[in-house]
Amino acid sequence: MRSPVELxxxxxxxxxxxxxxxxxxxxxxSQTVAAALWAAGVTSWRGTRGEGRPRGVFCGIGVCFDxxxxxxxxxxxRACLVPLHPGDAIRTQEGTGHHD
Amino acid sequence: xxxxxxxxxxxxxxxxxxxxxxPAGLAATVAAASRGVRVTLLDSAAQxxxxxxxxxxxxxxxxxxxxxxxxxxxxxxxxxGLRTHVDAGAVRHLTDHHVWLVERGSEGFTVHALLGPEQExxxxxxxxxxxxxxxxxxxxxxxPGWTLPGVVTAGGAQAMLKGALAVSxxxxxxxxxxxxxxxxxxxxxxxxxxxxxxxxxxxxxAFAGRTGALxxxxxxxxxxxxxxxxxxxxxxxxxxxxxxxxxxxTERLEAVTVAALDGDGRVRHGxxxxxxxxxxxxxxxxxxxTDLAGTLGCRxxxxxxxxxxxxxxxVPGVWAAxxxxxxxxxxxxxxxxHIAGRxxxxxxxxxxxxxxxxxxxxxxxxxxxxxxxxxDSVYAPPAHWTEQVTDDTVVCRCEEVxxxxxxxxxxxxxxxxxxxxxxxxxxxxxxxxGRVCAxxxxxxxxxxxTPSRRPFARPVxxxxxxxxxxxxxx
Ligand SMILES: Cc1cc2nc3c(=O)[nH]c(=O)nc-3n(C[C@H](O)[C@H](O)[C@H](O)COP(=O)(O)OP(=O)(O)OC[C@H]3O[C@@H](n4cnc5c(N)ncnc54)[C@H](O)[C@@H]3O)c2cc1C
Ligand code: FES
Numbered sequence: 001m002r003s004p005v006e007l008x009x010x011x012x013x014x015x016x017x018x019x020x021x022x023x024x025x026x027x028x029x030s031q032t033v034a035a036a037l038w039a040a041g042v043t044s045w046r047g048t049r050g051e052g053r054p055r056g057v058f059c060g061i062g063v064c065f066d067x068x069x070x071x072x073x074x075x076x077x078r079a080c081l082v083p084l085h086p087g088d089a090i091r092t093q094e095g096t097g098h099h100d
Numbered sequence: 101x102x103x104x105x106x107x108x109x110x111x112x113x114x115x116x117x118x119x120x121x122x123p124a125g126l127a128a129t130v131a132a133a134s135r136g137v138r139v140t141l142l143d144s145a146a147q148x149x150x151x152x153x154x155x156x157x158x159x160x161x162x163x164x165x166x167x168x169x170x171x172x173x174x175x176x177x178x179x180x181g182l183r184t185h186v187d188a189g190a191v192r193h194l195t196d197h198h199v200w201l202v203e204r205g206s207e208g209f210t211v212h213a214l215l216g217p218e219q220e221x222x223x224x225x226x227x228x229x230x231x232x233x234x235x236x237x238x239x240x241x242x243x244p245g246w247t248l249p250g251v252v253t254a255g256g257a258q259a260m261l262k263g264a265l266a267v268s269x270x271x272x273x274x275x276x277x278x279x280x281x282x283x284x285x286x287x288x289x290x291x292x293x294x295x296x297x298x299x300x301x302x303x304x305x306a307f308a309g310r311t312g313a314l315x316x317x318x319x320x321x322x323x324x325x326x327x328x329x330x331x332x333x334x335x336x337x338x339x340x341x342x343x344x345x346x347x348x349x350t351e352r353l354e355a356v357t358v359a360a361l362d363g364d365g366r367v368r369h370g371x372x373x374x375x376x377x378x379x380x381x382x383x384x385x386x387x388x389x390t391d392l393a394g395t396l397g398c399r400x401x402x403x404x405x406x407x408x409x410x411x412x413x414x415v416p417g418v419w420a421a422x423x424x425x426x427x428x429x430x431x432x433x434x435x436x437x438h439i440a441g442r443x444x445x446x447x448x449x450x451x452x453x454x455x456x457x458x459x460x461x462x463x464x465x466x467x468x469x470x471x472x473x474x475x476d477s478v479y480a481p482p483a484h485w486t487e488q489v490t491d492d493t494v495v496c497r498c499e500e501v502x503x504x505x506x507x508x509x510x511x512x513x514x515x516x517x518x519x520x521x522x523x524x525x526x527x528x529x530x531x532x533x534g535r536v537c538a539x540x541x542x543x544x545x546x547x548x549x550t551p552s553r554r555p556f557a558r559p560v561x562x563x564x565x566x567x568x569x570x571x572x573x574x
Contacts, residue, residue, distance in 0.1 A: 002292035003265075003292050004267060004292070008156055008162035008165050009163040010265055030159035038268050039266060043352050044351065049500070050499075054352070055249060056268075057249075057256060059237065059238065059252075061151070061256060062144065063237045063532060064497065064535070065530070066498075082217040
């Protein structure tokens with residue numbers, strides 16, 4: 001299968017490691033949380049407050065807030081906007097993301 | 101570099117703040133900076149380009165970004181124009197600046213922004229005039245299963261592809277209505293995703309009856325033919341007058357059910373088909389971003405910012421261009437941005453602009469506005485889309501308010517407008533402030549979609565709000 005990276009002939013710097021709930025996944029320099037998770041085959045990283053239903057990217061541009069995720073202990077970050085850095089700890093977020 | 105907030109420097113040249121670095125904002129910036137005005141260009145994104153010219157993140161080092169794009173030459177011209185003016189010190193480009201409020205005072209305008217993806221650190225920019233080029237966002241109407249991971253907006257799929265070189269799966273269905281579905285389907289296909297179907301609710305035959313404004317744009321028709329050829333090449337099946345009635349899956353999308361529509365826009369039962377897919381890119385048109393204009397007190401014309409022939413709003417010193425003034429695609433945004441930039445530059449320098457100087461752009465603008473008005477009457481969601489919204493379909497994604505709850509608020513509690521439904525059900529009260537659910541709630545309540553007045557264009561940390569209210573220390 002041809003990939004978007006091949007199509008655009010992207011030659012990013014070396015991948016680095018971040019974690020999703022403690023599991024190591026790879027990310028590319030400046031990749032957003034959402035893009036790295038999609039690349040790792042993950043499409044949901046939040047359980048809704050009411051019904052605990054899974055959610056991930058919807059609008060892709062920061063408008064809908066469906067993609068909220070906890071990064072380095074900061075809850076409610078928009079995964080489609082936030083770029084990753086080596087060693088970042090991503091956590092799936094349940095409900096409000098606060099322990100209440 | 102000189103500090104644009106430095107009063108000594110500000111005294112030299114008038115200062116225009118342009119908000120939004122998409123086609124409209126870039127055209128405006130280049131036009132104004134070429135005519136003796138200092139410009140600060142602010143955008144929440146890390147790079148210029150907006151939606152249409154969204155670029156892969158710089159560190160991905162894409163050597164062939166044009167493979168994801170159309171109209172690349174125009175882009176090169178815009179980008180080079182911006183760079184030239186930035187290098188000459190006429191333009192300051194502030195990336196990662198989320199503008200949450202523009203205030204008008206006796207001394208001009210103050211643009212309030214939050215820095216970076218975290219959006220906690222505040223920044224203020226003062227300017228003599230502002231030009232709003234904030235573009236728009238997508239409208240998506242609900243149907244059972246639309247909250248499943250793997251269901252994304254059509255533009256969102258495109259934004260993730262262009263900006264992050266990322267796709268959410270291997271097999272996609274592109275669905276809804278509108279001209280945006282074509283580049284999304286061909287873009288995904290070119291990037292290696294199998295596009296199982298392009299499901300468009302409009303009737304292609306309806307184009308035949310509207311040849312006037314459509315035929316007046318031969319370039320646009322050729323563009324359509326180009327997409328048709330690409331769809332054919334990628335073997336994308338096009339299902340016109342069809343709609344997605346349900347998305348299936350438990351933890352993520354596994355399939356969609358697609359049905360044909362009858363002449364009245366109702367689903368024909370008994371002929372549904374199921375298509376396996378892990379991605380559904382769906383959209384039903386676009387809506388303008390008008391929050392900043394709203395708090396400035398600019399008049400809205402329907403859902404868009406009202407502008408005159410020069411792209412001026414009805415608030416002195418505030419111009420607007422591009423999709424914030426009405427949806428019409430990148431070429432229209434470019435023409436409007438160009439006119440707005442020239443008008444603002446002339447007036448900031450104290451001269452009366454001569455519209456003959458931008459006659460060519462005005463002609464393009466008038467033609468494209470007519471063209472999109474004609475398109476708009478053809479591309480429409482199914483007339484009876486609300487019938488697909490079951491009582492347990494989530495309508496407000498943030499607050500998890502169902503179709504049943506909205507209907508109850510209307511039928512039993514007498515709610516007849518968006519605000520009352522919101523107070524009774526919480527639909528529209530969540531993080532997105534009703535941006536996503538408002539069209540659906542209006543449809544279910546049988547009321548008009550009215551622009552909601554949001555105090556701020558972005559959620560603002562309380563500490564920033566408290567400080568913004570304080571008298572300035574410097
Ligand atoms: C997600 C998405 C994808 C799209 N993809 C395509 C496509 O592939 N092909 C196509 O033909 N059309 C596409 N469109 C349609 C697109 O809107 C137009 O083609 C065109 O980009 C409009 O130009 P514009 O300059 O008016 O606005 P935009 O290009 O939308 O630019 C507006 C800019 O303003 C910025 N902005 C908005 N609000 C703020 C704020 N408060 N603070 C700071 N910055 C702000 C945004 O970050 C953006 O960069 C897409 C639309 C969307 C919503
Ligand atoms: S996907 Fe909508 S805000 Fe991130």
